[in-house]
Amino acid sequence: MVKVPAVALDLAARFAAAGHRLFLVGGSVRDALLGRGISDLDFTTDARPDAVLALLEGWADTVWGTGMAFGTVGARRRGETVEVTTFRADAYDGVTRNPVVAFGDTIEADLVRRDFTVNAMAVELTTPEHRFVDPHGGLAALATGTLDTPGTPQVSFSDDPLRMLRAARFVAQLGFTPAPRVVEAMTAMAGQLERITRERVQVELSKLMLGGFPRRGIELLVDTGLAEYVLPEVPAMRLAIDEHMQHKDVYEHSLVVMEQAIARETDGPDLVLRLSALLHDIGKPDTRRKEPDGRVSFHHHEVVGAKMVRRRLRELRYPKAVVDEIAQLVFLHLRFHGYGNGEWTDSAVRRYVTDAGPLLERLHKLVRSDCTTRNRRRATALQRTYDGLEDRIVKLREQEELDSIRPDLDGNAIMKMLDIPPGPLVGKAYKHLLAVRMEKGPLTAAEAEAELRAWAGANGVG
Template sequence: MRSNPATELAIRSLIERAPLASSLAQAFKVKGFTLALVGGPVRDAIIGRLGNDLDFTTNAHPLETKKILQSWAENVWETGIAFGTVAGKRGDTTVEVTTYRTENYDPDSRKPEVEYGDSIHGDLSRRDFTVNAMALELTGEEPEFIDPFNGLQDLAAKILRTPVRPGDSFNDDPLRMMRAARFASQLDFEIAPEVLSSMKDLAHRISIISAERVRDEFIKIMMSSNPRVGITLLVDTGIADIVLPEIPKLRLEVDEHHHHKDVYEHSITVLEQAIELEERLGGANLVIRLAALLHDIGKPKTRAFIEGGGVSFHHHEVVGARLVKKRLQALRFDNDTID
C-alpha cells in the first residue's frame, strides 16, 4: 500500500507538521526496534489536521523505549509505563510511545490488564474504531501504510465502526461508547447501525468507568463544534441516564412558553446560541456552555399544572442550581467550574 494516495498525504503532512517523527523513528531503528505512527494522528494526518501530539507504537518494551526517549527528547515522563506507555517532548512536539499491546479487561474493573503483543496488527485490533486503527510504519526502507480494518474506507465515508465486534470492544472498555459520541460531534461522523445498537445494549456498562474519565469525555463533547450530536447520542442510547440523568429528564417537560416541543430541545438550542456568541467573549468557554445546557434542569422537579392547561416551574432556577452543583461534583469537576 506504499503508493496509496492516503499514504502519500499522511507522509507529506507528517513531514510538514512533525519533522521530528523521522528522527525519532531513526533512533528506534538503530536500536533494532520498529516504530509506527498510530491512531488519531494518522487519521488527522490524512484529513489534514495533524497537531503536535503524536502517538506511536513499537515492539520495544517500555524500559527500552524509555532509554531511547531519554537520549532523544528534552523531557521524558513515565506515568503510563505500567500500561506500556512512555512520553516525551522535544521542541513543540509531544510524543507517546506504547509497546504493542493486547489488553484483557476484567468485566468489573475500570483498568485493563496489559499484555504486550508481538505484532502491530494485533495492536491495531484493540483500538477503539477503524478510523483510529491505521498506522504508518516509519522504520522500514520507506514508510508503509497499514490498514487491516479498512479504516481509510470508513474515514472517507465518515462512519464509525469498531475493528472487532462492537460488543466485544465496548465490554473491553465501555468509555469507547462515549468516545463514539465525541467523534460524532468533533468530526461530523455517523455511527454504524451495529455500533449504535451495541451502545444501547451496553449503556449500563458505563457505570464501571471512573467519574474523571466520564467527565473528560463529556467535556470534549461539550467543547466540540457540534455538541448537539454527541449529547443527543448519549440521551438516545441511554448512556446519559447513567452519567447525566438530568439531561434526558428534560425531554419529559413541555416548555411553558410552548416555543419548543420540550425543555430538552430548548436547552440544546440555548447551548447553540451561546456557542454562536462565544467569539465576543474570547472564544470557546466550557463554563458558558455548561450554563447554557444545564440552565433549566430544575424544571422536572418544579413542574406544576395551572388551571386552564398551563404549566409553571416556580423557583426552578434555585432547584436547578443545586442539581447542577451536585452533578458537577459527582463528575469531579473543579471548584472554579462548579462555582
C-alpha cells in the first residue's frame, strides 16, 4: 500500500536488530498514500531517546539531538533527512501549546494525540508484512478528502490552538474539506489562537498561501473567525462594495484577483505575488466614501493599503524584504489606471519601471489580475491597453537600459564640476539630475552639465 524508501527499510533493519520497533508515521504516510512523494521521513519508535541517538550515530552521516527533550532525534544519511521520535503520551496545561512531555509504550497511544486522522496512520517497518496501523479511520478520511481529528476537536485544539491554523493550511495544501465538528470547534475557539506566537502563525499562513488551494484556506479562516487573529483586514473587506458596483464585495474581488495572479505564475508558487493580490485592496474599507452622485469611491486606498500591509506583516514577523516588496506592489497596483489609452509620456513610463524596480514582472501580473470585470469587451480593452504599456516598456528598455536608470553625472562628477565636498548638496544635485533624466531621457555630457549648472545657479551653489 505504501512504497517505503530504501533508506527507511535500512534504518528499520537496524532498529529491529536492536530489539526495537520502528514505524513510518504521520505526514510521511499520508503523502505516500497520496502519491505526493516523501521529502523528509518521520518515524516513531518504542526506543527511548538515548537509544535512538546511539542507533543513529552509528548509521547516519550527520546526527542532531536538539529535540531530545521532546523525544526527537534528527539525522541525515546520503542526502535523506529523517526524524525519529519516541512514542509520546503528552499532556497539555491549557495555557501554552508546550506539552508536558511523557513517553508512551504503544503506537495506538501515540497516534491518538496527533492533530488529524490523516496524520494518525503508521506503517510498522520492523514486521515482515509492514503492518498498516490506522485506528482512527485516516485512510477512509484520505479517500473522501475529509479533515477530522482523532479525538474531539475541542480537546485537540485546546491542547494546541495552532492545529486550527494547520487545519486551514491542510485545506489549502490538499484541497480537503473539514468535518462539520472541526469547523464548529474552530469557530467557537478562534480566540485561543492568541496563545500562539506571531512567528508560528506566520509560518502556517505562508504555507497556506503557497498551497494548491489557498482560496479555500482563506475562506475557512474568514468563515470561522480565525482571520480576525491572523489577517483581520481580509474579513473587513466584506463591508466595502467596490466602486464599479459589480462585485459582491471587495473581499470576493480580492479572492478572484489572487486566483488570477496564481494562474499567471511561471516559476512555482510566489508568496509575494499571492499576498499582494490578496491584500491589494485592504485600504478600501478605511477610504470608502459615498459621492454626491451616489457612487462609492476609495480615493488613495493604495497609499493607505500599503501602510496597512506594512503594519500587519511586520506584526506577523515577516522578513523586511518581503514586507517591503508586498507594500510596494500594493502601493503601485493602481497607477496603471492613470494610463488611459496610452496618454502617459515616456517620462511617466520610466517612473513606472523605476518605481517597480525588480518587482516589475510581478506588478505586470498583479495589474492584469486586478481586472475582474464581467464585461468581456471592457476586460479585453484593459488587457490590450496593458499590452501597449508593456510594449512601450520593451522599446524604452532597448533604447535606454531602462532597468538601470541613473543620472548622467555621478556624485564624483557633481563634486568636481561644482567644486563642493561630499554632503547633502551632492545628494540634492543627484536627485535633481535623476528627475531630469526621467523627464527627458538620456542626455549628452554637455546637456547634463548645463542642467547641473542651471540647478546650482538657482540654488546658490558653487
